[in-house]
Amino acid sequence: MVDWSSLETVFLDMDGTLLDLHFDNHFWLEHLPARYAEQYDLHPQEAKDRLIPMIMAERGSLNWYCTDYWSERLSLDITGLKAEIGDRIGYRPHVTDFLDALRASGLRSVIVTNCHPDPLALKLRRTGLAARVDDIVSSHQLGKPKEDPEFWHDLHGLAPYRAETTLMVDDSFPVLESARSAGIAQCLAVLAPDSQQQARARHPEIPCIHHFDEILPALRQRSPLPSVR
Known part of the structure; x- marks a missing residue:
């Protein structure tokens, strides 16, 4: 499924890959509509009916992920509202074991996320994730989301690979699919990003896993890179 022997660098998404996407799904589909309803004196369902199409219209763009954009558009402190349910932030199954195995193997690990820097900081404080990887890049630093094939070219400036x-x-x-189009040699899809939802159907062309325990044994068999003295 993964040819570990040919790798130097592992790029890792954060939300839905390392962290349970339940936090983000609950925020956008439940918590934010509830707070929006309170702010504008709406019935909860009316708030959802207004918000969800508005949010979905930005899907795939940098605005979709941008806390500043939604804070301004909705006149709400999005990062503050996310902090209200920060206890829901947590790792997906087997993630810490996987990250420890990556480090032991000598591979370079870089989180490459569309998460805005403000909620990113909240999630890092809650999880200690930064200490388990070599680097973290937010797409907001490059001004374009990972869905944009040009993102991968610009990424070289922050995380050469x-x-x-x-x-x-x-x-x-x-x-x-964007990463493959940009020439990334290997891609791997996670099918169970939200612990409270059913796993999705497999991609017809990209290898898929439900959890990292499926690839841990092969990773652990990889010999670490020789140390430089």
Whole structure:
């Protein structure tokens, strides 16, 4: 499923790949509509009926992920509202074991996320995730989402990599298709990003897993890179 011997770098999505997407789904589909209803004196269902089409219209764009954009558009403190349910932020199954195995293997691990820097900071505080990887890049630093094929070209400026020795792991099929189009040699899809929802159907062309325990044994068999003295 993954040719570990050919890799130098592993790019990792965060939400839905390393962290349980239940937090984000609950926020956008339940918590935000409830707070929006309170703010504008609406029935909860009326708030959902207004918000969901508005949010979905931005899908795939940087605005979809941008806390500043939604805070201004809705006149609400989105990051503050996310902090209200911060106790829902958590790892997906087997993630810490996987990250420890990546580090032991000598592979370079980089989180490449569409998450805005403000909620990113909240999630890092809650999880300690930054200490488990080598680097973190937010698409907001580059001004375009991972769905944009040009993102991968610009990423070289922040996290230099060789496409032929790189793996991208993500729960978003459009992101993985974008990465493949940009020449990333290996891609892997996560089918169970939200612990409270059913797993999705497999992608017809991209290898898929439900959880990282499916690839841990092969990763652990990879010999670590020789140390530089």
